[in-house]
Amino acid sequence: MxxxxxxxxxxxxxxxxxxxxxxxxxxxxxxxxxxxxxxxxxxxxxxxxxxxxxxxxxxxxxxxxxxxxxxxxxxxxxxxxxxxxxxxxxxxxxxxxxxxxxxxxxxxxxxxxxxxxxxxxxxxxxxxxxxxxxxxxxDPKTYVRLNWDWGKDKQNHFYKNALIDVDYASFKNINDYFSKDINRVYFHYYENFESIKADLNSFEVFDEGNFAADSSKVFSVTYPSQDETKLVTIPRNPNEEISQLSYAFIQIGERVFYRGTQLKDLDYREVEIIENSSYIKDKHFVYYKDSLVQDADATTFGKISKWEIGDKNGAFREGKRIEEK
Structure with a gap:
């Protein structure tokens, strides 16, 4: 009915x-x-x-x-x-x-x-x-577009519709930020495409894609603005272990970084990412991205409800305590 x-x-x-x-x-x-x-x-x-x-x-x-x-x-x-x-x-x-x-x-x-x-x-x-x-x-006879960023013809590769100077036969796009050929490693994002000083034999990209490393350096992608995407180089010793903690946090030996910025207050042995968010803490300090959260209680800081992160005294949003109305 x-x-x-x-x-x-x-x-x-x-x-x-x-x-x-x-x-x-x-x-x-x-x-x-x-x-x-x-x-x-x-x-x-x-x-x-x-x-x-x-x-x-x-x-x-x-x-x-x-x-x-x-x-x-x-x-x-x-x-x-x-x-x-x-x-x-x-x-x-x-x-x-x-x-x-x-x-x-x-x-x-x-x-x-x-x-x-x-x-x-x-x-x-x-x-x-x-x-x-x-x-x-x-070349109009052989050109094909491989995805929204990359194209090639019988003898050249193209990024964002621009010809790039790479070895044609060995060139390989690794992810959104890095590629390489038999001669060089490249960083690319938005309209930028450039070679970087990296050791080809030891170069590797981590799972999240924002970080890469060779035997003496870690490469971290940062995003100050759309027109200013940067690649920060962090020196490392060859024997330092690297652990990517999340899409934005990485541990290099005894040091912890948010993208390219070291979080010097944190104890590397106790760091904890809060629900894969932009918060990280140890027993004494809480950081939001690369900024120390001054009034957070590190002991109780974490997920306090389905949608909120905070401590025993209340919730935080973007590193600031939410004032109760």
């Missing part, structure tokens, strides 16, 4: 939504669920997954007769190439030879007879527009 009442109640709303839809038939249902004719078939409308009511729809002002869907994001007509709903600047891409390739991570990549292009949608306060970047030195 209840199901019948729900159907009766919602049926008119569904009919009204369908009747008011600005979308007609999909242009090419096999290639895209984002491109549709309008009801009169006089224009193309871009609507993510056809969900025009929640995700919107945009007129593309394309030439309907020659319009062709290439994949979910890239299309073309006789005049220009489009990325999502926005046209790419006319004359910048060779239309006659322009094409795409199928494959994982390839939906934002286009090709013509000379170049490889990476497309993206740019959002601004004034308007959105399609931006494309020519991937310099990339």
């Amino acid at each position: 209840m199901k019948t009442l729900i159907k009766v109640f919602f049926a008119p709303l569904l009919w009204l939504a369908h009747a008011c839809s600005p979308l007609g038939e999909p242009v090419d249902v096999e290639k895209s669920d984002n491109h549709y004719y309008n009801n009169e078939k006089s224009d193309i409308r871009y609507s993510p997954m056809g969900n025009w009511f929640e995700l919107g729809n945009s007129p593309m002002n394309a030439d309907v007769e020659s319009f062709e869907v290439l994949n979910r994001f890239i299309s073309r007509d006789r005049n220009q190439v489009y990325f999502m709903e926005n046209p790419v600047e006319a004359g910048k891409v060779d239309l006659e030879s322009f094409h795409i390739k199928k494959g994982d991570f390839m939906e934002h990549i286009g090709f013509d007879k000379k170049y490889v292009y990476a497309f993206e949608k740019v959002y601004s306060t004034e308007k959105t527009f399609a931006k494309f970047e020519k991937i310099e030195h990339a």
Whole structure:
């Protein structure tokens, strides 16, 4: 009975939504669920997954007769190439030879007879527009994108759409921060890619990925800001054992560090991470990240409820005691 009442109640709303839809038939249902004719078939409308009511729809002002869907994001007509709903600047891409390739991570990549292009949608306060970047030195015949950061062709590797100077045959990306070849170790993050002074034979990356080490150094990734990601080098003796305590804390011999900063008050023999959080303590001191928590009772400090960390006197948030209201 209840199901019948729900159907009766919602049926008119569904009919009204369908009747008011600005979308007609999909242009090419096999290639895209984002491109549709309008009801009169006089224009193309871009609507993510056809969900025009929640995700919107945009007129593309394309030439309907020659319009062709290439994949979910890239299309073309006789005049220009489009990325999502926005046209790419006319004359910048060779239309006659322009094409795409199928494959994982390839939906934002286009090709013509000379170049490889990476497309993206740019959002601004004034308007959105399609931006494309020519991937310099990339061979359009052999280029493939391996994931969102890495690509290669028959003779070069690329990071963030930029050519990198590495040994092609031996190059291996280890994780989000480190890679190496037969000659060097590399650090990369955001737009930065650089070689670092590391011993190739002893270099290793720890499980969490934020730390690496060789026989004489520990490398710690820090994040002062998006544009200032740094790699801090911490000297070590070859006989010092290294133990990664969490994603951000590491123990090197008798020293404990938060990323690249030593926590000098802590006794390495007694350190304890509080519930895999940014808190660490021993019997006498509590640290939040690299800052000493001055008024914390180390003996009772820990998880005090399902959602709270604190001591016998109350809860803390981001290293500060929460004042009771």
